[in-house]
Amino acid sequence: MNYAANCAGSPKWHRFPLLSVCIPAYNRPQGLAAAVRSVVVALPREHPDQVEIIITDDSATPTTVAELLAGWSGRWHYQHNLRRLGMVANWNASLAKASGEFILLLHDDDYLLPQGITTILETLSKHGNQFDIFLFGVHLVNPHQRCLRRQIPRRQGWLSPPQALRQLLRHSSFVRFPALIWRRSLLDEVGYFDPAYGEATDLYQWLRCFARKGVYTVPRATAAYTIHDQALTMGMFHAQTLATLGRIFAAAADLSILSLAELQQCQCDFFHQFILAGTWRFLRRGQWQRAQRVYQLLDLPEVMALGRSRRWQALRWLFAGWLWLGTRLV
Known part of the structure; x- marks a missing residue:
């Protein structure tokens, strides 16, 4: 069911949402449920039209999401890929469905903190006309949702492109995926995630975005980033990844x-x-x-x-x- 399509004829839905939460899923039904619920439960009831949820599911079997979205009055879209797209292509499929002014890519092993969506909407409402990219803080958690440590920007303010690139290219974990929000129109300027950079494609994407717009940092945690043994990053510590990273530094x-x-x-x-x-x-x-x-x-x-x-x-x-x-x- 595509709620956005069903509501497209209503005047209420002629206005684009402020934020699209894009959730590319792959064989983590419990994680997907946690990610979706973290948005549904926390969204202020008086602003149902400010957020939409986009789910592109690369799992072997489709997921029933209607129950997860019970009580959700905003836009949402669920797509089960008939053929597996793969990691990067599924990210891009999710982004391509977004209609919000800003985008948050939330993986199905991460989730928003209770005040996360409120903090994001307040920040975008206040500063969204001035800046294009926002970096918030995250809690690094284990699979049992126990916080291991916090990674939060030290100050609030804009980093110019040179400042942003120094931080991005000096700290290998400067950006955690669910902490970054960017203007959707940037996809038209810099393009989507490039599969040619494999597991380092996110770094290449942030390089292109930060080089154009810099980044506005906010010292408040909005999301949880899960660290676990099955994470894809566990298998990326090899010479081939370093070669790919070298190409990014050349770029x-x-x-x-x-x-x-x-x-x-x-x-x-x-x-x-x-x-x-x-x-x-x-x-x-x-x-x-x-x-x-x-x-x-x-x-x-x-x-x-x-x-x-x-x-x-x-x-x-x-x-x-x-x-x-x-x-x-x-």
Whole structure:
């Protein structure tokens, strides 16, 4: 059922919503339910026309969403893909259905916090005429929804394109997906997510967007970002990903917004953080051999050519000692 289509003839629905919450789903029915309910439950009743929900389902079997949307009086659209599209194409299919002025891409293993939608709508209503991209904070949670830590911008305000790119290209986790909201018209300017960049396609997308518009940061958490063993990112710590990331940094150089010296330092810090983060994910699970393989990415010629990251040097030494000890105890 397509509620938006059913209501299209009513004058009430001639106005586009302020926000489209796009949820690309894939074989996580419980996660999808949590994501949808986090929007439905929290939306202020007096503003049902400000938010629409778009679900594109790449799962093997369709999901019954009518019960999840019981009581929802806003627009919504559900599409089950007859043939699996794949990760990036499903993201883009969801975005293509959106009609809101702004877009939030909410994966089916993440969800909005109780005051998240209210905070987003208040911010967009106040600053949406001035800025095109907004970055909020997130709670990093485990699969049982226990908060592990918080990642929240330090200040509220606009980062110009050079400032935004320095942050994006220096910190490998600067942007968490459910924390970012952008104007839908940006898709016409920069394009959709590019499948040629695989698992790093989000970084390439943010690079193109930030280079044009910068980003407005808001030091308030609006969403939960789930970290779990089955996350796709667990399998991206290898040399091929570093090669793809290198292509993104080359694209950043072509923009001529940051100097080559700045970009090299950013890339050095980014690669070190990325590799050490992957090492830590396996270390904390006691998977010493996998941790060792990820850590050894630091010895690749393209990484060594960037120099040593003073920002991450102490942690690099710590992990080296930990791995040396662990491989002898196993």
